[in-house]
Amino acid sequence: MRSEASVLHLDLDAFYAAVEQRDKPSLRGKPVIVGGLGPRGVVSTASYEARTFGVRSAMRMAEARARCPHAAYLYPRFHAYRISSRRVMAVLRALSPLVEPLSLDEAFVDLTASQHTDLSVKGVERIARDLKAEVTQVTGGLTGSVGAGTSKFMAKVASDLRKPDGLVVIEPGTERELLAPMSVTTIPGVGPATADRLRRVGVHTVGELDRLGEAEIVAAVGQAAGRSLAQLARAQDDRPVVAERETKSVSVEDTFDHDIADPTTLTLIVERIAARVAERLTGERLSGRTVTVKIRLFDFTTHTRSTTLPGPTDDGRVITRLAKRLLTEVDTSAGVRLLGVGVSGLADWVQGDLFEEAEDGEERTEEPAKEPVEQPVAAHHWYPGNDVVHDTYGRGWVWGAGLGRVTIRFETAETGPGPVRTLHAADPDLAPYSPLT
DNA sequence: TCTGGGGTCCTAGGACCC
DNA sequence: TCTGGGGTCCTAGGACCC
Structure with missing residues (x-):
């Protein structure tokens, strides 16, 4: 356990909506809702103006429109968000080399790896204040909420405490007292299903969970989740800030405006999606062994079918062929609302990395081997x-x-x-x- | 016009090997 | 004819996060 509040968490406020308001001044001060615009769209981000109407992330777009008909409804512009995100992450990395991005708008920073030596509460507050100002400057006016504490868990709790544009440093030693009255859903990993299980054993708050023994928690929610929950309830969290995380899978999925039952159409779509997955794999110099097809039926039941190759591939033809075969293994005659294709079991080596140094930024002329596995073959x-x-x-x-x-x-x-x-x-x-x- | 898209991690059962 | 345990890999489903 750290004795200083040296883990920092930054969360950009209503990020997608804020970028839209920044780029289009006529939207400033008005409700802005970013998300899918089709009949089955959901809200990605609602500006704070829209939140006063009860619009929330993950809400169905239809409901958002009912609650806030006069809002601006926008399809996400990920390219713009990525640019701002990169600038923010660069600011964080200048503060400390140990930065763990969680998404485009969130990251942890380990301040013990920074050049700052004063990590007292006052010292961390100064760091955070400067950081917020810099974030606003490099993004052309976006704000973020910053939290700091003795662990990732506490840092995240801290940044949630005062939003938007907040700054909270949780004084070391006060963690359990602070957490006790909070809902168990505050704990990362506790969603609706786990909260329900805990409710059934009479646990609603972190304090109540804390008073439960680890054995009882494990009995209620299972081995792995139970152990980590027992720790987190006592504000014990030793998870390190990890800068580089390896990609484990790449997938593309698509929800249709209307259910599709026609097998020819479904086959065509699976081909298209598989090609997009292969494109991303090659673009990111990745290849994988396991191809998975995800099929969500009209009634929202979801099925996956997967198959594993003897060696990694990024070949669109191979991925497409396997995906098409896997699609036939599920009865789709009553209608499909979503199709997805994913590749996992990614190789820990980069294909063709022996061939290219590519300092000059030129196209590589040497194609990497598409099929690492050659004969003899079992x-x-x-x-x-x-x-x-x-x-x-x-x-x-x-x-x-x-x-x-x-x-x-x-x-x-x-x-x-x-x-x-x-x-x-x-x-x-x-x-x-x-x-x- | 109920319920996105991109991920990660866990569980549980079966196959297979030693 | 009956009966081991451990470890690893694979598959399917589900919970969760942003």
Whole structure:
């Protein structure tokens, strides 16, 4: 446990809406609501003027329009938000190299890694005041709320305490007293489901949770959540501020204005979404092994289907083919409201990083290997119905794979479906064929 | 015209290996 | 014929966060 309030949390106020008001003076002082504008849109950010009408983040747009019909409704301009976000993060990194961004508008800063030595409450207040001024300056007038405390948890609680444009440093030693009357939902990781479970054992506040034993908490909410909850309820939080986090997955999803049941349309959409995922993977020099399709049906039930490749890929053709196959594994005949494609199990190496230094900013001429996994290959590396093979027989699809062998069914334009060949995984005949091509 | 999009982490069961 | 435990990987679903 830190003895000083050396963790700082910055939260930009109504960030998306504030950027819009900054860039369009006619919107200043007026309710502004940023989010999806379609029939199924939800609110991303409401300006403080809109919040007085009860409009909140994650609220359905239809409800927001009912509550505040005269607001300006805007589709998010992420490019603009990203520019301002980068400037703010740069300010934070100048303060301390240890900055952990949580999103475009939020970050933790570890002040023990900064050049400041006075981390008394007064000293941290001075740092925070200067920081707020600088943030406002580099963003052309945006404000942020800053909190500081002896842990991430307390810093975040602090920044929430006075919004907007707030500055709160929680004096070390006063944490439990401060937390005791607060709702358990103040604790990160406690959402509606966990709050409900705790309510059933008579716990509503952090203080009540604190008085419960760890064993009882674990019994109520499970192993991992229970242990961390028991700690956080006592204001014990040793989570470090982590500057670099590795991306674990990349996904794209789309909710349709109206449910779609037509299989051809769904296939087309899944192709388009898979291509966007592949684009982002290659753009970020990532590749992954597991492809997942997410299907939300008309009734909001959500299904995922996934498959794991023997080696990482960023090939749009491979991702698309697998996504299309996975889509067929779920009954979509009653209507689909959302389709998504994701790739996870990302390689911890960057594809082709041996080839490019790219100091000159030129296009790379050397394409990275699309298929890191080459032969020899085990039978289970072949994907029935997906892997295509060409040889003297013509074009063949892998028909079955497993138990050390691969069956391939060939067909030609003239003769149609032709012979079925069974090859052993170690068969040299299989070697020329690369799976997943 | 109920319920976004991008993520992270956890759980639980089954397969498989030693 | 019956019966181990531990570890890892994979899949599906769900909670949660901003």
